[in-house]
Amino acid sequence: MSAEPIVYVVDDDLEMREALLDLFMVTKKRASGFASGTEFIELADTKAPGCVVVDLRMPGGSGLDLQSQLISMGSRLPVIFLTAYADVPTSVKAMKAGASDFITKPFANQELLKAVEHAIQLDSERRKADEELDKIRLLADTLTPREKEVMHAVVSGLMNKQVAFELGISEMTVKLHRMSVMRKMQCRSLAALVRCVEQLQRVAGEPPRIQAA
Incomplete structure (x- = not known):
């Protein structure tokens, strides 16, 4: 049986981080929060199913930096960016690098929940495709x-x-x-x-x- 998906929240703003965790818990989603990208990389299971909700601008390392680290580690966790700035060039860069969504603050809870559901579904489909490919490779061998x-x-x-x-x-x-x-x-x-x-x-x-x- 596959593990329950987890929503990783990465935001240096404690109030925002706790509000997001409360939102996901109220909607019956497993969630875990981190104050920085470094903390997330050190402590989180980046191979687990789920997605990452990350603030674009954080001291000591941006959301884009975290996205790059995940890619270099071989993690395919979908990333949803949150930002208080409607930065089109940055959003384009994030999406080209494989971001699942790019949401501008303030946002409606339903907008974020919909983006998370989409990201988790995307992650699930990728994992199923990877499992099928692994099976085919073994058979071909x-x-x-x-x-x-x-x-x-x-x-x-x-x-x-x-x-x-x-x-x-x-x-x-x-x-x-x-x-x-x-x-x-x-x-x-x-x-x-x-x-x-x-x-x-x-x-x-x-x-x-x-x-x-």
Whole structure:
């Protein structure tokens, strides 16, 4: 069972930090507060599911600095920025770096809660996609080099006869390898196998070894 998502609140303003924590607790959300980005990095579990609500301007390190640190650490926690200044260039920079939202103070509680729900959903979807990709990688690692060649050839659109010609093996051998690939990759259809290979290629940049004519 996956852990309950947590909303991390990072704000040097104690009054604001406590108000946000109260808001999340009242709405049945697990939340934890930190007075600075440094404190958050040192004490928080940045691999846990959830999101970060951070004040853009803080002494000793801005919200953007925290976002950069998370990225460099490999954390994909969605970040929601809060700011008292309608700073368009900064907001654009934050969004380009992957910020989930950028909210200007004063804001309605519902606006922030909606942004948090979206961020948590985004984080959940990313984690599910990562889990699926990890599973596909493990399955692909069970394939022999020849099976991988057949798999890439098949998903590129070649018929068994064409694969046999390109690889210099018999059509029967291709069929046997193809059956083994489908079984090991746990795919019930060619379309499912194509989706698996596409996911592997998007991450690794690995092109099909054989292209259909």
